[in-house]
Amino acid sequence: MRLTRFVEFGxxxxxxxxxxxxxxxxxxxxxxxxxxxxxxxxxxYVTEGNPIKVPVGCGQLHHEVELGVIIGRKGSNISESEAMDYVGGYAVTLDMTARDWQSLAKKEGNPWSLAKGFDTSCPVGSFIPKEAIGDPNSLQLWCKVNGDMKQNASTSDMVFKIPQIISYISKYFTLETGDLILTGTPEGVGPVSPGDTIEAGLGDLSKVSFQIQANE
Structure with missing residues (x-):
């Protein structure tokens, strides 16, 4: 199935x-x-077996675990009632954030591009077929650092649900096969340092592990 390789072509x-x-x-x-x-x-993108690298000059790198939604077919101006038809699958993901950079950008009214988009800022787990998840809006979402639970919540706590998210985005950006949507993170975000191990998962369904490494 081509979507299992979404990282390669999304x-x-x-x-x-x-x-x-x-x-x-x-x-x-x-x-x-x-x-x-x-x-x-x-x-x-970074996949398991490869390290998350702290970007050069970043003084505070934070973990943010998220449910990732992988788009299965191209669409724009998608209605909420049809939105789930465009979902191809899911993945556990992390939105790694250079928090010190983001805080400064917010203060000065600047974009978050460097704080959110640096290399290895989007660790992802394996593709999960759509059919394997009955209700994506009711999943345990968790993250551990060095074995200690830091984030533990449910996707039922999302403010905007997946159909709303897909419909809204598609009004402005055409969604294409293999695109990934990160649906937001629950409370409990915090710092990681070189040598730390991050584990993240969707209940017992999928788990991923990454090492944090200095970018030399």
Missing amino acids: RKIVCLGKNYGKHAIEMGGKVPEVPLIFLKPATA
Whole structure:
């Protein structure tokens, strides 16, 4: 199945910010009235067996576990009622964030591109077929650092559900086969350092592990 290789050919990674209420609060903000969208380049992908590299000059790298939605066919102006027909599968993902850079960008009103889009900022697990998940809006989402649980929540806590997300994005960006949507992270984000091990998963369904490495 071609979609199992989405990392190799997917053209864009579309991400949601502040899509869990408690995370929005822990970041000192409020829940947005419409989805907060930003992008990562496809070069941000990193797969298991390869390290997450701290970008040069970053002083505070944070983990953010997320449910990834992989688009199965091309579409634009997709209605919410038809949105799930465009889902090809899922993956456990991490939105690695250079938090010190993002905080400065927010303060100065600048884009988040470097803070969110550096190489290895989008670790991903294996492709999960759509049929393997009965209700993607009711999944345990968890993240451990060196064996300690840091994030543990349910996708049922998402402010905007998957049909809403797909419909909204497709009004502005044509979604293409292999594109990845990151649906936001729950509360509990925090720092990691070179030598740390991150584990993240969707309940017992899928798990991924990465080592943090200095970018030399």
